[in-house]
Amino acid sequence: MDFSIPIRLRIEFDEKTCVGNKACMKQDPSLFKFDSIKEKAILIGAKPQQQDKRFYILEKDFDSLNASRALAAAKACPVNAIQVFDAQKGVALVSNKVDLSSYKEVHVQYDDEKEFVLDPKGYFLIRADHEKKNLEVAFCNEKNKVALKVVGKTPLEIYQTIINKEKLELRADHYAYLGRELQKAFTALQFGLEYVQDNELDLNKKH
Numbered sequence: 001m002d003f004s005i006p007i008r009l010r011i012e013f014d015e016k017t018c019v020g021n022k023a024c025m026k027q028d029p030s031l032f033k034f035d036s037i038k039e040k041a042i043l044i045g046a047k048p049q050q051q052d053k054r055f056y057i058l059e060k061d062f063d064s065l066n067a068s069r070a071l072a073a074a075k076a077c078p079v080n081a082i083q084v085f086d087a088q089k090g091v092a093l094v095s096n097k098v099d100l101s102s103y104k105e106v107h108v109q110y111d112d113e114k115e116f117v118l119d120p121k122g123y124f125l126i127r128a129d130h131e132k133k134n135l136e137v138a139f140c141n142e143k144n145k146v147a148l149k150v151v152g153k154t155p156l157e158i159y160q161t162i163i164n165k166e167k168l169e170l171r172a173d174h175y176a177y178l179g180r181e182l183q184k185a186f187t188a189l190q191f192g193l194e195y196v197q198d199n200e201l202d203l204n205k206k207h
């Protein structure tokens with residue numbers, strides 16, 4: 001957005017929503033800093049609201065450079081904790097509202113029995129270790145040949161390791177499959193259920 005003249009912005013920050021990942025302050029350290037006790041962002045100079053002491057508002061004039069930085073900080077927030085408004089026009093420049101004014105809706109178009117294609121790069125073997133409460137994933141790059149084994153406690157840490165650290169560069173649907181199976185195995189561990197890869201969980205079947 002191009003602001004050729006100074007603009008008055010109203011910035012709203014919801015501390016309750018903030019997850020403290022510091023993305024905002026990387027974009028605009030003059031506007032946001034980190035509260036290491038609360039592990040949340042601080043919107044510098046903002047006032048807490050009477051009705052909600054963890055909701056902060058800052059309204060002031062910004063030159064074009066600082067306005068762009070403020071918008072970049074708000075857009076960088078992964079959890080929509082920051083909203084920015086043009087204070088004079090009352091228009092949202094970065095909003096936490098979902099825009100439903102224009103989108104495409106599709107109905108599912110996939111038949112697994114007819115359309116499933118094995119990933120030529122390999123396949124996963126997934127196990128729930130009930131004794132150690134671990135999730136185990138082995139990746140085979142040829143039949144019955146394990147090339148990689150990853151052990152962890154949560155689906156998130158395992159698939160992030162596989163996707164972003166090990167960089168197997170598999171098909172997107174293969175990673176989606178991994179996430180789905182890991183979540184099933186994780187649920188099985190939590191509730192003491194039997195986990196069999198590719199089968200739906202049977203809530204009556206205890207490990």
Ligand code: SF4
Pocket residue numbers: 017018019020021022023024025032040041076077078079080081082
């Ligand atoms: S980017 Fe959002 S979640 Fe992250 S610290 Fe800033 S306000 Fe908090």
